[in-house]
Amino acid sequence: MSCGEPHEKDCSEVLDHLYEYLDREMPAGECAEFQVHLDECSPCLEKYGLEQAVKKLVKRCCGHDDVPTDLRSKVMGRIELIRAGEAVPEVSVLDQARHEQAQRERAADAQGAAGAPPKADAADSAARAE
Numbered sequence: 001m002s003c004g005e006p007h008e009k010d011c012s013e014v015l016d017h018l019y020e021y022l023d024r025e026m027p028a029g030e031c032a033e034f035q036v037h038l039d040e041c042s043p044c045l046e047k048y049g050l051e052q053a054v055k056k057l058v059k060r061c062c063g064h065d066d067v068p069t070d071l072r073s074k075v076m077g078r079i080e081l082i083r084a085g086e087a088v089p090e091v092s093v094l095d096q097a098r099h100e101q102a103q104r105e106r107a108a109d110a111q112g113a114a115g116a117p118p119k120a121d122a123a124d125s126a127a128r129a130e
Contacts, residue, residue, distance in 0.1 A: 011043070014034060014038070014044050022051060070097060070100070071093065
């Protein structure tokens with residue numbers, strides 16, 4: 001995308017790094033360059049506004065869910081691979097986490113079927129206490 005006007009920083013470069021700007025993950029000097037570009041370029045400013053609105057909507061609707069620690073670490077690992085220019089596995093992080101969770105559940109079920117005493121829940125504990 002380009003507005004057709006000459007800018008110090010090209011529109012495509014701004015849009016490629018828009019989320020880094022939105023998430024405040026870029027150096028201050030680059031942020032200043034982005035702000036200058038957005039001040040000069042209405043199509044990029046419009047795209048910025050749209051992405052900012054989407055980010056706020058996602059935060060409002062989904063920001064209350066806790067992310068499992070292992071999923072967070074896997075996502076961060078993938079991001080580091082991408083930034084380093086290394087090959088990224090074909091399987092999505094979410095699918096991988098689901099697969100690992102299913103394996104843990106199967107192992108727990110197998111342990112329970114093998115004669116391990118079932119875990120007591122709060123209702124069982126309260127009943128025993130009476």
